[in-house]
Amino acid sequence: MAESDASRVPPGVLPEAVHQAVRPGTALLRLVTSQTREQVLDGAWWPRSRDIGAELPSLIAALTEHLGPVLRVGLDTDAWEDLPTRLVVDDRVVHIDSFPVGDDTILITRGDQDHFSLLVVPPHATPEAARTAMARAVQAGNVTQAEQILIDTGTHRAPPVPAEEPRTDRAPGER
Numbered sequence: 001m002a003e004s005d006a007s008r009v010p011p012g013v014l015p016e017a018v019h020q021a022v023r024p025g026t027a028l029l030r031l032v033t034s035q036t037r038e039q040v041l042d043g044a045w046w047p048r049s050r051d052i053g054a055e056l057p058s059l060i061a062a063l064t065e066h067l068g069p070v071l072r073v074g075l076d077t078d079a080w081e082d083l084p085t086r087l088v089v090d091d092r093v094v095h096i097d098s099f100p101v102g103d104d105t106i107l108i109t110r111g112d113q114d115h116f117s118l119l120v121v122p123p124h125a126t127p128e129a130a131r132t133a134m135a136r137a138v139q140a141g142n143v144t145q146a147e148q149i150l151i152d153t154g155t156h157r158a159p160p161v162p163a164e165e166p167r168t169d170r171a172p173g174e175r
Helices: 003-007 052-067 127-138 146-152
Strands: 029-031 043-045 072-076 086-089 092-099 105-110 114-120
Touching: 029 052, 029 127, 043 127, 052 072, 052 086, 052 092, 052 105, 114 127, 114 146, 127 146
Parallel strands: 043 114, 072 092
Antiparallel strands: 029 043, 072 105, 086 092, 105 114
16 A cells, blocks of 8 residues: 555554555454453454455464464355465465355464454455444454344345256247
């Protein structure tokens, strides 16, 4: 993001074109600042696309900087394109577990049993909706599930529309 773009935006507020303005390889991430970890979610992530190979390395690098080495990532199979079983990020192997859960979260594991759950804001979200969803996810004492946060902010991923089935009620000779 250009210096002049950042200077026009109040501190702590994402610019309107944040998805396009941040340089590639930058993770749009918010983490809970409380030490209690009593809320449902530990943070929120807003990827630019559904290409996990392009999006995950910057998230892992940012999380490693704040939380320490990340060993595993759990993702919803249906939400991402071409999920690998592992990625190498900064010379470390990160294992990727895929689950068909559709719960709008990503699970991060560091150490043996230390898990972090992040809301995944869909790439198509508007900056305003993304800011709102991310703020709700990191709000102290939050007990709202990820899916409900996305529904409330209008960014929920719509279920896939089934392909239209061929009609079988045609009259004889009708094509």
